[in-house]
Amino acid sequence: MxxxxxxxxxxxxxxxxxxxxxxxxxxxxxxxxxxxxxxxxxxxxxxxxxxxxxxxxxxxxxxxxxxxxxxxxxxxxxxxxxxxxxxxxxxxxxxxxxxxxxxxxxxxxxxxxxxxxxxxSNQSVAAKKGAFQQRDDLAGKRVATIKGSSNIPLMQKVVPTAQLVSYDDAPSAFTALVQNKVEGYVLSESLMRRFIAKLGPSANIEVLSPPVGREYWGxxxxxxxxxxxxxxxxxxxxxxxxxxxxxxxxxxxxxxxxxxxxxxxxxxxxxx
CATH class of the missing domain: 3.40.190.10 (Periplasmic binding protein-like II)
Incomplete structure (x- = not known):
């Protein structure tokens, strides 16, 4: 049984x-x-x-x-x-x-x-032209990110004192930079350069060196x-x-x- x-x-x-x-x-x-x-x-x-x-x-x-x-x-x-x-x-x-x-x-x-x-993708920080010499000058400054972005841990690692401010999407974060609500914005360099190109010279924004990191997308x-x-x-x-x-x-x-x-x-x- x-x-x-x-x-x-x-x-x-x-x-x-x-x-x-x-x-x-x-x-x-x-x-x-x-x-x-x-x-x-x-x-x-x-x-x-x-x-x-x-x-x-x-x-x-x-x-x-x-x-x-x-x-x-x-x-x-x-x-x-x-x-x-x-x-x-x-x-x-x-x-x-x-x-x-x-x-x-x-x-x-x-x-x-x-x-x-x-x-x-190279992940880079953008800021107003002439405001900063290089990436690490954003220590202690307000830097825009996108909610849920993998750039957040990258930025926390290389510039740990930066004050990260998360936005719902990339255009909102870029607008915050243009309107001086933040001092920097970290994003894929290809996307960043697209935003800058759309605004033209009036954007007065540049990509800082060195990159935050190199990110592999799968x-x-x-x-x-x-x-x-x-x-x-x-x-x-x-x-x-x-x-x-x-x-x-x-x-x-x-x-x-x-x-x-x-x-x-x-x-x-x-x-x-």
Whole structure:
């Protein structure tokens, strides 16, 4: 009798593991529905923003989402998420992956899985021209950040006495700098230079050296999904090998754009 009960319990446990394993295969579920839902931040040009003519969300992150989806045999479905809600949207299953200016840090890596780096960003501080000679002169000063940004721990490390003031989005933080509500603003250099270029010489703002840090951005995925993680990384490797990764960069930030940037990185494993 006891043996029979033990056998029954073992059988049920085995069935549970099989069901759990099947449910854990997110890649199969995504392929079954035929679409890859990508969480993107829709207010950060050139990474993801609304095109004024088509009203579609476009940008560097969107193009990577579409390119990865295509290699997986799927249709991309970009979904706009806020910076603060990026990770909850992923972990709660409302998006499949994040292509959302997601910089790697150990705290985030405890919550989600990161793909290989598809963008590497210098994080820099901007201030009014002539106000400061270099980055560390902002010690004790008010510096704008974006809520939930990975720039916050970077700035706390290199200029620990800076008074960080968090804003809901990048435009609000930049406006605070323009209006002298803060003395500095820390952000990805590519985004910062876009804001400065839009205002032109009247902005009277410059990027200070040295950078706060160099940040590796990955596509975010749920933990415990090795098949999806491998498929996404294989797709990124293929985009690098084919030259499409370079083409996407040149389209949005290359020498012929407002940013006039050169790609000094390649798709690579993020080293935590």
């Amino acid at each position: 006891k043996f029979g009960k033990l056998f029954s319990c073992l059988a049920m446990a085995g069935l549970f593991l099989v069901v759990a394993s099947a449910r854990a295969d997110q890649l199969s579920d995504i392929k079954a529905k035929g679409t890859l839902v990508c969480g993107v931040v829709g207010t950060l040009e050139p990474f993801a923003f609304q095109d004024t003519a088509s009203r579609d969300v476009v940008g560097y992150d969107v193009d990577f989402c579409k390119a990865v989806a295509k290699l997986l045999g799927l249709k991309a479905e970009p979904k706009v998420v806020s910076l603060e809600a990026r990770i909850p949207e992923l972990t709660q299953g409302r998006v499949d992956i994040l292509a959302a200016v997601l910089g790697y840090n150990p705290s985030r890596a405890e919550q989600i899985a990161f793909s290989k780096a598809y963008f590497v 596509l975010g995925m749920k933990k415990g999904e090795p098949a999806l993680e491998k498929a996404v990384n294989d797709a990124l490797d293929a985009l690098e090998k084919s030259g499409e990764a370079q083409q996407i960069f040149d389209k949005w930030m290359g020498p012929k754009t407002t940013y006039q940037m050169r790609r000094d990185f390649a798709v690579e494993q993020i080293k935590g």
